[in-house]
Amino acid sequence: MYxxxxxxxxxxxxxxxxxxxxxxxxxAHNDGHxxxxxxKHRPVSLVYSESLMSEIEAINRERQIKRWSHDKKQALVDxxxxxxxxxxxxxx
Numbered sequence: 001m002y003x004x005x006x007x008x009x010x011x012x013x014x015x016x017x018x019x020x021x022x023x024x025x026x027x028a029h030n031d032g033h034x035x036x037x038x039x040k041h042r043p044v045s046l047v048y049s050e051s052l053m054s055e056i057e058a059i060n061r062e063r064q065i066k067r068w069s070h071d072k073k074q075a076l077v078d079x080x081x082x083x084x085x086x087x088x089x090x091x092x
Contacts, residue, residue: 002058004065006048006077009041014073016066018058022049048077 005022007015007029015038019025026046029038038044052058065073068087075083 002052002055004050004058004061005046006073007044008047009044011041013041014070016062018062022046
């Protein structure tokens with residue numbers, strides 16, 4: 001099983017990653033052994049995780065979520081599916 005996870009950084013920003021073990025990965029981020037971005041924005045806390053069947057699926061989902069706005073990521077964290085749909089609509 002693979003996971004996509006969202007961390008909330010000390011400054012309120014989100015970091016999106018993927019791992020086979022999100023809890024261990026959060027510890028690594030907080031210990032300074034994660035991404036360079038989280039190293040500068042510690043401490044981080046796990047606010048969302050989603051399980052997927054394969055590493056490829058997890059990486060693809062991670063890439064998708066990384067492109068989202070902060071508000072859309074927050075809606076995902078909050079479980080606000082309708083808000084995610086509304087934020088997904090393109091404004092012309």
